[in-house]
Amino acid sequence: MNAFERTIVKIGSKLEYQFAKFMSKRRKPRVIEPYIGYATPDELVVKGRVLASRRYVEERFGQSRVRNVGQMLGRFMTAEVAGAQVQAEGISTTSDEEGYFELRLPRNGRHGWVTVETHLHDQDNNLLHSEDCAVLAPVDSKTVIISDIDDTVMKTGAYSLTRNLWTSFTGNTLTRQVFADSAVLLDRLTTRRSMPVYYVSSSPWNLHDFLQTIFDRSAVVKGPMFLRDLGLSETKLITNGHGDHKGAAIDTILDANPDGQAILIGDLGQKDAQVYHDAIIRHEGRIAAVILRDPGPQLDAKIRKALKKLEDTGVPTFHDTTFAGLDAKILDLIPTEK
Incomplete structure (x- = not known):
């Protein structure tokens, strides 16, 4: 990446960060968007993203392509929350600049489909939101x-x-x-x-x-x-x-x-x-x-x-x-x- 490209990317990054920060302030509630996690022999890897709000899309058969495009664009208009405190089973982490987080919990012999309850806290440790995150922990599959x-x-x-x-x-x-x-x-x-x-x-x-x-x-x-x-x-x-x-x-x-x-x-x-x-x-x-x-x-x-x-x-x-x-x-x- 040359000097010009680095400058453009840096400016774009700051603009995106300020936009997300502005939107997250306007949308006070904080929510966890859960992803499906995976497991290692020793850990459950819980994954998700912290957003100012989640967009729920109601889709119907026969709706127009224009409506489809609008709904798809809406999936990308997210207000990510950076630095949010996420906790599960006594282990905490903070979301990164794009709102993503990853928690690594002791597996403790758990296997199959495991449900992990995650919690989102504010700076004063007040509970803002809870969300169940699924984790696949295979049983000794070769x-x-x-x-x-x-x-x-x-x-x-x-x-x-x-x-x-x-x-x-x-x-x-x-x-x-x-x-x-x-x-x-x-x-x-x-x-x-x-x-x-x-x-x-x-x-x-x-x-x-x-x-x-x-x-x-x-x-x-x-x-x-x-x-x-x-x-x-x-x-x-x-x-x-x-x-x-x-x-x-x-x-x-x-x-x-x-x-x-x-x-x-x-x-x-x-x-x-x-x-x-x-x-x-x-x-x-x-x-x-x-x-x-x-x-x-x-x-x-x-x-x-x-x-x-x-x-x-x-x-x-x-x-x-x-x-x-x-x-x-x-x-x-x-x-x-x-």
């Missing part, structure tokens, strides 16, 4: 699933920026569609081998509730989401790029499950083949298989090259325009856990 979202689970067109933006902003939770074959694949893998699912996406945290609503409606397996912060800071315009974010999230998930392998699921329309190749190199012996959705029946030279590089690692790699029938092939690779 294999986990790490899945992309856009064009892997949900139909988006993310490989085309124009199509991605059109699809994202003109649809709503009632019109957005998931791939039925993805929902079936994830359900069968989690049911027959009790594999926990983690989702990694370049979508912003502002869409966490949006995505979760779509997944719930479409019966997609529930799991922690590792999304991206698109906010400004004095050192960046947005967060790291698509590949860097996904790679870092994969590292975090594998670190949280140090004794297990992972199945990576994605698509060939973006850079998942390269991201997954790099993950295989970084975590030798820990990637059990890779599943990729083809963007169409014909793959261009660039995609074929990335796919060949991935296949050359020796990790079983499956790719097709559909995931139908892949569960049997994957289950053959994964021993039954006792």
Whole structure:
């Protein structure tokens, strides 16, 4: 980043901070927006964001694209609260400049879906708000699933920026569609081998509730989401790029499950083949298989090259325009856990 870019980003960061500060003062109540957390062998990682208020969107079938765009823009017009005190089970933290917080609590043998009650306090330690945050704490699973979202689970067109933006902003939770074959694949893998699912996406945290609503409606397996912060800071315009974010999230998930392998699921329309190749190199012996959705029946030279590089690692790699029938092939690779 050159001197001019640093100046622009610094100015933008200060303007964004002042706007959020102004809005949070106007909206006195403080609320916690809960995200789905995850677990390490020793800790529960509770995640969320402190906002001046939460926007509740009422969506109806048949509403206009203009209304959809307005509602989607509203999801990004958040008034974050920095420096807020968040507490759970006697452990406290403060929200960062974008309102995000993370609490690490002793796991104490807890497993399955764990509900953690979080509390928001003011400077005088008065309780302002309480919110339940869900945490997935797998039971000694030796294999986990790490899945992309856009064009892997949900139909988006993310490989085309124009199509991605059109699809994202003109649809709503009632019109957005998931791939039925993805929902079936994830359900069968989690049911027959009790594999926990983690989702990694370049979508912003502002869409966490949006995505979760779509997944719930479409019966997609529930799991922690590792999304991206698109906010400004004095050192960046947005967060790291698509590949860097996904790679870092994969590292975090594998670190949280140090004794297990992972199945990576994605698509060939973006850079998942390269991201997954790099993950295989970084975590030798820990990637059990890779599943990729083809963007169409014909793959261009660039995609074929990335796919060949991935296949050359020796990790079983499956790719097709559909995931139908892949569960049997994957289950053959994964021993039954006792």
